[in-house]
Amino acid sequence: MNKIYVSAGAVLAASVTGAAWLMNANPSAQSTDDAYVEGNIIQVTPQVGGSVTMIAADNTDFVKAGEPLLRLNDVDAQLAVSRAEAQLSRAVRQVRVQFANATQGKANVTLRATDLARVQADLARRRQLASSGAVSGEDVHHAEDAVKAAQAALDVAQQQLASSQALVDKTTISDHPDVQAAISQLRDAYVAANRTTVRAPASGYVSKRNVQIGQRINAGSAVMSIVPPDQMWVNANFKESQLRQIHIGQPVQLVADVYGKSVRYTGRVIGQEAGTGSAFALLPAQNASGNWIKVIQRVPVRIALDPKELAAHPLKLGLSMHVEVDTSQPGNPSVKAANTVYSTDVFEHEMQDADAAVARIIAANVGTGQLAKVN
Known part of the structure; x- marks a missing residue:
């Protein structure tokens, strides 16, 4: 009898539960x-390789976008920066020499043109005197040779000026191709040095950290993840x-x-x-x-x-x-209606230090008035 009551109670409870579910569904x-x-799940991957010298975040930590997560040994990167800075300084000074040569070439053309005008006037004067017998024909011949020599010297000076101007024409020291190449190398070196500090691309919780102090990691290897x-x-x-x-x-x-x-x-x-x-x-x-x-x-x-x-x-x-x-x-x-877009601005400021170094080095090595364009 008790079993019957228990079974009936179970059926009744199930019926009530089912009815309640139907009423609320x-x-x-x-x-x-x-x-x-x-x-x-944002994977944090360094853009350069190196040995880990510092880890600034661990699993379950909350980090903000741009905060340092780990730092790599930057000795090689700093040496590359020093070499690039020296190369830029050398390039600026070499371009200064090119500008100076162009200016010197202009002055030389002016000098040779003056010499040619002088010997031409001397030749004209001797020819006038030769008609009266005051000057011998040999003197006139020597004057003609002097004109030819002065004309040749002027032609050489003009060609040298054209060669010098071809290196600096319509440029300034800062936008000269040689200087721009050195600037590009310096920027590369600064960016590589800046990337030895790995920063959080977005705010979130750190998870799946699999990197240790002293470990040598390669560019592109996943060292941890961030979950926004x-x-x-x-x-x-x-x-x-x-x-x-x-x-x-x-x-x-x-x-x-x-x-x-x-x-x-x-x-x-x-x-x-x-x-x-x-x-x-x-x-x-x-x-x-x-x-x-x-x-x-x-x-x-x-x-x-x-x-x-x-x-x-x-x-x-x-x-x-x-x-x-x-x-x-x-x-x-x-x-x-629109596709989902995810973005980060953490890497937009990598060039700031490089551009500041470029301006500093050019200002330290450029001469007064050398930034004007050569026409």
Whole structure:
């Protein structure tokens, strides 16, 4: 008898639970528990290689964009900077010599032109005197030779001036090709030295640190990861039979197991993956066999979360979520009108120190008035 009462009580409880679920369930909704939190995992990779001399962040630490994460031995980089600075100084002084040669060439042309005018006047005067017999024909011949020599000297001076001007014509010291090449080398050296300090490309929590002090690392190797807490979404894996009612822009109610039903998130459907989960698996299913059994496939549906709710109740990657899409709403494709863009400005200031060094070195090695263009 007691067993009968217990069985009846269990049936009654199950009936009440089922009735309550039917009363509270939204008939115009599609739901799933096969949903998980996902987000960006930003790999931190040094742009140059070297030995690690300092690690400034560890797993679970929160870092801001631009903060140093680790530092590499920069001795070789600083030596390269010193060599590049010396090369720029040498290039500036060599170009100064080229400008001086061009100026000297102009003066030499003027001198040779003056000499030619003088001997031409002397020849004309001797020819006048030769007609009266006051000057011998030999003196006139010598005067003619002097004119030819002066003309040749002027031609040589003009060619030398053209050669000198070809090196500096329409340039200044700062934009001369030789100086620009040295500037480029100095910038390369400064940027390489600056990159020995690896900085956080975005704000977030550090995870997967796999580098140690003294370790030699190569450029491009992943040393740690950063997870931005504000760049998270939910991928809900709906059955293929549910997809016909799910559209972009439909409102979504979400519950995280970590907070329970007391905390509800609101979101929007922003897209569906291009294939099922099995289609993108490492080993896709091969159904062309004799013993085929149909398995209902699931397609990941991406759901954007409310940023304010996410900030108030942060989530972790991989947490389980219960998702309920209100399919009574027609959806709004404009919710996903533009592609998502992620960017960082951490690397935009790498050239500042280099440009300051370039200006300093040129100012220290250029002469007064040498920046004017040579016409």
